[in-house]
Amino acid sequence: MKLSFKDRIAFYYLAATTALVAIAFLLVYGIVYQTVYDNMDQVLSIEAYKHTTEVIIEGDSIHFINKGEWEEREHREAQVLPVFIQLMNSKGELMDKSPNLKNQELLFHPELEGGHHFDASLNDEVLRQIQIPLRTKDKLQGYILAAMSMQASIQVLRKLAWAEAISFPVVLISLFYITRSLADRSIRPIKEITRTAGRTSKRFLDERVPLPAKQDELYDLSQSINALLDRLQHAFKGEKQFSSDASHELRTPLATLRGSLEVLIRKARSQEEYEATIKSALVQIDRMADLSDQLLVLARMDSEALNLNQQALGIVVEEVLSSLHPLIQAKNLRVHLDLHQLESKEIPAYFGSLIFQNLIGNAVKYSPDSSELRIEARSTETGFSCSICDQGPGIPKEEQAQIFQAFYRSPQAIQNAPGSGLGLSIAQRAAEAIEARIDLQSEPGRGTCFYLHF
Incomplete structure (x- = not known):
């Protein structure tokens, strides 16, 4: 029953x-x-x-x-x-x-x-x-x-025994209905929570649970439910904004590609014009492929949350530097690597690789030719931290709070280097997945340092 x-x-x-x-x-x-x-x-x-x-x-x-x-x-x-x-x-x-x-x-x-x-x-x-x-x-x-x-x-x-035998079930039945009535009054806020949850959907995220008059456990529960609904509302708004931004970012290279090809077929062109248009189309295709890869990384990040296989810090950093070696060599960058005997410290391999790939890749991308890139590790009271510092153009203070938002690119970044604006957002989410923290110090004209705290 x-x-x-x-x-x-x-x-x-x-x-x-x-x-x-x-x-x-x-x-x-x-x-x-x-x-x-x-x-x-x-x-x-x-x-x-x-x-x-x-x-x-x-x-x-x-x-x-x-x-x-x-x-x-x-x-x-x-x-x-x-x-x-x-x-x-x-x-x-x-x-x-x-x-x-x-x-x-x-x-x-x-x-x-x-x-x-x-x-x-x-x-x-x-x-x-x-x-x-x-x-x-x-x-x-x-x-x-x-x-x-x-x-x-x-x-x-005998009379006492009979009196107790008769009063025993009477007392129990009375207590059952009294307790049931009191329980019904006590769980009314829970019923209200259930009704509110039933009315909540993507279209109606403004519903909130009324807070009980008494500040007891049910009051705390109602507050927690309301806080959860606030986070859900914020997450859905972020998802909507993300979908809109992703659609815009994909539509732009597609529109450019379509325009180039439409112009190309309107009349006969020279060999050089065909080659230039095709190269431009390939650039746009590469941009869309890169954007699709980064969107796929973001989509897979939650499913990889349990992928916490460990790998030595030194190996992760060396693999990232190896993958970026052609670009480092092309810009003639000097890489100063000093892990202070922390090479053997283990970090989650998948998320650690994502973080360093984006932070070091970002530093390489915005470093001027023949400049220095410093990657260092230090022990701290609670664990250890890694710093990635470049000598690039730096980030204005008013833009520093926005650079971890998906698809955000400062005007200076748009002028200096191509990109989708997803790299730092991916690094931030990967750090949150392993309970790490990314801090930033930057001044225009003096370069940028990212600090990763484990």
Whole structure:
């Protein structure tokens, strides 16, 4: 059977309460039971020891003193809870007994030496009995047995048991419905969260969960849900903007390519014109291919999040420099590589390669000919960091906050080097995937340094 959340809360509470109430009822019954028997035993002991003063021992004979007065007192007084007294000699033979026993006898246990209490019966009536030895000069002469009826006490215990047995399910059923009602009131904010989530879609991301009046756990949950919806709204806006920018970036080289080819076929051209147009078309095709590759990297980045195979820092950097060697050689750049014995430090191979490929590639692209490129590593208090510094044109301060945005390219970058504006965005997302951080220091005319903190 499938239970609702509020019913499960009520059921779990009921299960715990059942155990507690059962323990409480058993404890109450046990206390009353023990109290009844303790009081009965105390009264019996007093009566038994009181009657030892009314007993006379003559040789092997044991009998009551002034038994006639005792019989007369019993006829004269109505006893609510009569006490039965019986005298036995050391051989277990009946010597005397109280008149209210008539033709009956109390149960005698010869093996009991001290004043022990025990249950007995008389005419199907439950008795509580005590057996006390009678001694003269440390010699056992006999026993005095005293007993009282337990019927009234048993009736009290039975009524208590019935009362608890009847009230137990009533209490539990009442608690279930009370708890269910309270649980229903408590989860109303959760129902509101569910309704809000049901209304939320790409077209309706402005919905927010109303915050409860009390600042409790549900208030924190509602705040967290609203913060999540804020992030989703921001992410969808970013996705929409990214799609628009990607479409624009792909449309531009396509339009250029189409225009060049349309002009080419309007009339006959010379060999040189055909070659120039085809070369221009190939440049645009290369640009689209490069842009497609970078878009594919961004799309695959989430699926590669678990690809955390480790590789030495030195190997990753050397592989990146090797792939960029033709461009470095063409610009006659001097590469200063100093990893300060951190070459063996391991980093995630896939994401590390993405980061260094884009940061070092960016530095090579914007470095002037015959300049120096510095790649260094240093230990820090929390790990280590790598710096990639060039002597390029630098980045104005007002543009530094934007360079990690997808497709953003500063006017100076557009003039100095071709590109899609995705490289630093890819590096930033790769760093976030491995919980690294990229910082930037740059001044126009003095070059740029990127710092990668692991």
